[in-house]
Amino acid sequence: MKSRILLAAICALLTTVNTLAKGKIYVNKVVTTHIVMPERITLVDISTAKIIGNQCADNIVRIKPSGVVDSIPTVYRQGELLGTLTLIGERHIAQYDIIYTVTPQGASSIFRVPYSETESYINPDVSMPKAEMARYAWAVYGSNRKFNQIVSRAHGMRAAVNNIYSIGDYFFIDYSLENQTKIAYDIEELRVKLTDKKETKATNSQTIELTPVYSLNPAGKFKKQYRNVLVLPKLTFPDEKVLRLEISENQISGRVITLTIEYADILNADGFDAKVLNSVPYPYYIHINRR
Numbered sequence: 416m417k418s419r420i421l422l423a424a425i426c427a428l429l430t431t432v433n434t435l436a437k438g439k440i441y442v443n444k445v446v447t448t449h450i451v452m453p454e455r456i457t458l459v460d461i462s463t464a465k466i467i468g469n470q471c472a473d474n475i476v477r478i479k480p481s482g483v484v485d486s487i488p489t490v491y492r493q494g495e496l497l498g499t500l501t502l503i504g505e506r507h508i509a510q511y512d513i514i515y516t517v518t519p520q521g522a523s524s525i526f527r528v529p530y531s532e533t534e535s536y537i538n539p540d541v542s543m544p545k546a547e548m549a550r551y552a553w554a555v556y557g558s559n560r561k562f563n564q565i566v567s568r569a570h571g572m573r574a575a576v577n578n579i580y581s582i583g584d585y586f587f588i589d590y591s592l593e594n595q596t597k598i599a600y601d602i603e604e605l606r607v608k609l610t611d612k613k614e615t616k617a618t619n620s621q622t623i624e625l626t627p628v629y630s631l632n633p634a635g636k637f638k639k640q641y642r643n644v645l646v647l648p649k650l651t652f653p654d655e656k657v658l659r660l661e662i663s664e665n666q667i668s669g670r671v672i673t674l675t676i677e678y679a680d681i682l683n684a685d686g687f688d689a690k691v692l693n694s695v696p697y698p699y700y701i702h703i704n705r706r
Contacts, residue, residue, distance in 0.1 A: 437499065438532050440511045442466075442480055443522035444491075450476045450511075451527045454504040454544035463498030465489065466513050474546070476502065480515060491515040505544040507533035542584040545629065552631040552644040555580055555587045565680060570670035571596035574662065577642070579676070581684040585628070585646050590660065590674060592641040599638045601665030605630070607645070608659045609652055612677075625650075625658075635665070654678055 442448050452474045459476050461468060464485070468478030480497055482489060491497065495515045502509045509528045516522055558578060565576035571594065578589040594600045610622040629646035645660075652658070658676040663669060 438509075438511045439514050440500070440526050441514050441516045441522050442478065442497070443516055443519045444480050444482060445519050446522040446524055447477050447479050448523050449525050450478065450500070450502070451525065452476070452502050452504050452509065453528060453530055453533075454507060454546040456502055456504055458501075458503040460501040460503075461498060462500070465491075465497040466500065468500075474504075476500075478513065491517075493517045502528065504533070505541040506538050506547075507535050507544075509533045543582075548585070548629045548646055549631070551580075551582055552587060552629065552646060555589050555644050556631055556642065558589070561685065562680070565674060565676060567672055567674050569672045572600065572670060572672045574660075574672045574674050576674055576676065576680075579680060579684040581649070584649050586649055586681065586684060588645045588647065588660070588676070590643060590645070592637070592662065592672070594637065594639050594641075599636055600641070600670065601636045602634070602641075602662060603665035603669065604661075604663045605645075606659075606661045606663075607647065608661065609650070609656055610659055612655050612657045651681075652678055 440448060440450065449471075455473045456470055456476065459468075459470055461478070465481050466478055467481045468476055470476050478500065480489070480491060493516060497513045497515055500511050500513055502511075507530065509532055555578060560575075560577040562576045562578055567574045573593040573595060574590065575593075576588065576590045578587075580587040580589075592600070605627075607625040607627060608622050609625060625647060627645045627647055631644040632642065634641065656678065658678075658681065660674040660676070661671060662673075663671045
């Protein structure tokens with residue numbers, strides 16, 4: 416049953432993209448054309464045997480004209496339409512006519528798909544593509560600090576929450592670590608927990624461990640300064656609970672520092688201001704209203 420539902424959804428998407436205004440990608444037999452989608456690719460459809468290719472990375476497809484079709488060597492004319500390439504991403508669809516050019520110099524070796532040449536569609540499994548999530552995280556990373564009340568000190572370390580933003584269905588938590596010792600800090604583990612504000616005996620205390628859906632800076636070691644942006648699904652919790660970030664060092668008896676975020680701080684999370692995006696070289700953001 417699931418296979419039939421998935422097949423029906425894919426067929427519906429392929430029917431939809433037939434109405435899109437198609438762009439053109441020029442290819443040549445001696446050039447491999449790499450097509451870069453701005454988000455993870457979930458499906459590739461090549462309409463004819465005149466085009467061969469495969470998905471070589473999460474968001475990259477490589478294609479070239481086929482030298483043989485039905486066991487017959489092929490000769491293509493200048494400007495000949497070889498077929499149609501359809502790329503279905505996490506939330507966007509792109510479709511291109513593949514055109515042959517007799518000069519290798521006229522073919523694209525790298526073709527980057529802009530969002531302006533895609534059509535969005537509703538994917539219930541993906542509320543925000545990872546590529547878009549990364550762009551927001553970079554914008555948050557470069558923004559000025561607005562939070563001053565969430566600071567922790569322990570073992571010669573200082574931790575602070577810089578910003579909390581609410582974007583779409585996610586919270587973006589921007590935090591920094593400062594090593595005030597002469598010993599480099601090796602991050603072994605970051606744990607995010609929803610736990611009781613007043614910890615009691617284990618029999619009475621309930622802790623829920625949360626898994627971030629994205630981390631901007633996964634670096635494992637730093638000497639003095641470290642900054643990261645974590646992305647968590649939006650959540651609500653009662654006043655007697657707190658959100659805790661625990662950063663532990665890569666040693667058996669290593670240093671551990673904790674940041675505690677109250678529900679009131681989550682409620683005060685900023686909506687994302689389009690001005691924050693001015694320094695980021697990505698022009699398209701789904702969740703921003705620029706009016």
